[in-house]
Structures are given as C-alpha cells and as structure tokens.
Amino acid sequence: xxxxxxxxxxxxxxxxxxxxxxxxxxxxxxxxxxxxxxxxxxxxxxxxxxxxxxxxxxxxxxxxxxxxxxxxxxxxxxxxxxxxxxxxxxxxxxxxxxxxxxxxxxxxxxxxxxxxxxxxxxxxxxxxxxxxxxxxxxxxxxxxxxxxxxxxxxxxxxxxxxxxxxxxxxxxxxxxxxxxxxxxxxxxxxxxxxxxxxxxxxxxxxxxxxxxxxxxxxxxxxxxxxxxxxxxxxxxxxxxxxxx
Numbered sequence: 001x002x003x004x005x006x007x008x009x010x011x012x013x014x015x016x017x018x019x020x021x022x023x024x025x026x027x028x029x030x031x032x033x034x035x036x037x038x039x040x041x042x043x044x045x046x047x048x049x050x051x052x053x054x055x056x057x058x059x060x061x062x063x064x065x066x067x068x069x070x071x072x073x074x075x076x077x078x079x080x081x082x083x084x085x086x087x088x089x090x091x092x093x094x095x096x097x098x099x100x101x102x103x104x105x106x107x108x109x110x111x112x113x114x115x116x117x118x119x120x121x122x123x124x125x126x127x128x129x130x131x132x133x134x135x136x137x138x139x140x141x142x143x144x145x146x147x148x149x150x151x152x153x154x155x156x157x158x159x160x161x162x163x164x165x166x167x168x169x170x171x172x173x174x175x176x177x178x179x180x181x182x183x184x185x186x187x188x189x190x191x192x193x194x195x196x197x198x199x200x201x202x203x204x205x206x207x208x209x210x211x212x213x214x215x216x217x218x219x220x221x222x223x224x225x226x227x228x229x230x231x232x233x234x235x236x237x238x239x240x241x242x243x244x
Contacts (some may be wrong), residue, residue, distance in 0.1 A: 006185065007185035008181045010130050010187070011130070011145075012166075014196075016191045016232070017131075018149075021213075024106075028053075028054070030102070032046045034098060037095060038097075049082055052081035052084055053077050053102075057077060064136075070138050078177065079091050108146075110147055112149050117152075128179045128180075129157045130153055133158055157174060158180065165195075167196075172203035172205075190208075190211065193224065196208070207241050209226035212229060
C-alpha cells in the first residue's frame, strides 16, 4: 500500500478523545449529594433518581422546532425523575438546581489529556483531521469550548446541526466533502460500534478503529477492522494500515 493511502482521519469526540463518561460520573455524584441533602433521601432513592435521569438522557430525542431549549428539556428530565421516585411534590426549582449542577460539573471535569493533544498535533502534520460527533448542537459546542480542541481539526461536524447523524451515510459524505477526500482515503476512529464503526463501514472508508475502553466483548454484530483500548494506540494502527 502506498504510504499516502490514508489522507484523512475522522474522530468521534465523546469517550474517544475525551473521557465524557468519567466527567458524567463525577457530575452525577455531585448532583446525588444535592438530592440527598435537600430531600433527605437514602442512597437507594438517590441512585434511582439518577438512573432514571440517565435513561431519559439516553432515550432523548430533541426537536429544536418544538419550542423548548435543550436546557428546558433536561430540566424536565430531572423533574420527572424526582417525581417518579418520590411522588408528585413540587420539584421544579430543585430540578433546575440539579440540572445546572450536573451540566456545569460535567463541563468542568471534561478535559483532553496532554497525551491526546500531543497525538493530534503529530497527526495533523501528516493527515487531514475531522471531528464528527453526534448530539444536540448546543451541548456539543459547549463541550468543545470547555475542552478547547478546535485547533486540531480541519473541520468539525456536529450531527445535531444536520438532518441526519451517524450512522447515516449523508453525514459521512458531508465530512468527505469538507476535507476534499474520498471515503477510501479515510480512517474512522470511535467508541460506538453502531454509529461510528457501522456508519463508516457503510460509507466505504479505508479502515475503522474501535476504541474499546472497557475491554469488554462487543455487544454488536458490527466488526471493526482494528480494536484498541485507547486512541493513543492509533499511530501503531496507522502503520499497520499503511503496510497492508
């Protein structure tokens, strides 16, 4: 394979380049303490509320034309979670507190490691780099601002700003167009088999790299070309791809 076979790398953001899960865990613990002290709840009830919120977040389908902001929607998630766990008492003011504590704490603890910054600095000398992240536009833009990583990328594509998100082919075509490359010139790096890896495979990229932080068995029929525990292992993978 010619050494210039890989021309561009597409990166996912959450739990690929930054440890969103860890930051979310810290934020959830802080919010749980607020619930515990404010309502006098036991640990089991607090855990139930937090799990309900996380489930609502996971199932969230945000419609920007519906008349509510993403902040209002997520305040609603907290309010519903509290009411479902402890009854129908008035919880809106507390839900507002919970949401802003959770949101601000998560952003505060989000960071990109120095090692990852060094990696991107090295890669951008050789490849075009693009950040492709799913999610609501405001939320993802806030993460980017908190982390301060825009400088590493030739382009940034946020799914919530477009009609379709990963794994749909259209958003990958948009990425290729922005970089002026073809699918066969690109490598996709991400932690989600069903969005990052499946979407990139269907779009016809040269190779896919799955970031499997936990080391667990894949819960999907999707088969990545390469699997690594951390994005820091990417240079070795790129060398393998170039030798194929």
